Amino acid sequence: MNAEAIVFTLGPLAISRPVVTTWAVMLGLTLLCALATRRLRLDPGPLQTMLEGIVSTIHDTIEDTLPNYGRRLLPFIGTLWIYIAIANLVGVLPGATSPTGDLSTTAALAVVVFASVHWFGIRGEGVAAYLQHYIQPSVIMLPFHIISEISRTVALAVRLFGNVMSLETAALLVLLVAGFLVPVPVLALHIVEALVQAYIFGMLALVYISGGIQSGQSRSTRIEAGATQ
């Protein structure tokens, strides 16, 4: 990382702009949620209705993909969607840059998703049962499974980083070349792209987690079917 991206140092840690922006996003989200959920009522106001709509939509989406896992996966998948969407949209603000335009951030998120796939898979079926699916249907498939795991994690990180970074770069270039108001359509495209990329990242994470959980379940089903026969 170049020196311009370092905002300040905290002992041996060099705090970069994406980290500071992430802290700001975290602070804003926490304050907003803490204030909005302080006095929740059964007869909701507009803000409560919006929050309930967001949470219900995320919960229902998870339930549609992975029934009975809504409450368990909601904090992780929901935070992915919310954080990435806001982090992407931060780039629209003048003078601010998206944390997700930094490869370190997207790589961190991809690694967290990678770890969560195994975490939820092992929690559901146990270590042995979960690891069995890497040698299914044959041990020969083990390297391919490992390559798949690594490549999709890298793709997850690079896809988000590339899209956000390219949008910001394109907007900057257009602003430099064309003038003050010309980048507005590009910024509108940025908003749409920010939301779409957040959705894609979260859905892919959900699909990967779902695959990890269901691979263990399908194996258990096969074992039970064999025992019955």
Add this chain to the structure above:
Amino acid sequence: MQLDWTTFLLQIVNFLVLVWLLKRFLYQPVLAVIARRREGIEQALNDAREAEAKAEKLREDYESKLTEQNSAQASALARLADEVAAERVRRLARLDDELSAERERQAALADKQAADAGRKAEEAARAAALGFVTRLLGRLAGSALDSRLVDMLIEDLAKLPTDQLDALREAAAVAETGVQLTTARALADADLDRLLQALNSALGRTLPLTQTIDPDMQSGVRIGVGPWMLAASLADELAFFRSGARRAC
């Protein structure tokens, strides 16, 4: 496009902290209020279902009671109709009896009225006849009729039953008893002699005679001996006829 490990690690930590924060301040409270609302809705639905069940039970009870009431009403109506019919028959019978009694009473009344009318007609006819006879005999009254009535008295005197004749003689035997002779006019001497001769013959003695004129007698004679009275006069006959006719009615 560089990977800064510090940023990488801090972002992992940041994300995990954010997961915890949002779970604490967003997901749990919102899911809790949604669950609470859902419980309230479920409770309301359960209450509504219970209320509906109660209402349904009440409706069934009501319909059952209504059916029972209708049945009871129908049986009561049938019983009432029977009672009304019986009462009608009873009252008609009583009315028939009353009508029969009334008809009989009316018939008796009509008969009585007819009898009264007949009697009145008879009385009227008799009164007319008596008036006619009275006027007729009044026109015939005179010495000739007196003489004829004297004859009739003499004949009757001769035909008196023995016990009456004896009673008449006993009355004549009482001291100072005279003969009281009453006529409408003065009798002819021949008629008076014949009468006194027949009377003395019947009494067996000659009594003193007291003669009285009574024009109301119209014609004929009346002889009083003590408590006894012998009469052959037009007035007495008409009176006898009138009283006889009244008794006959």
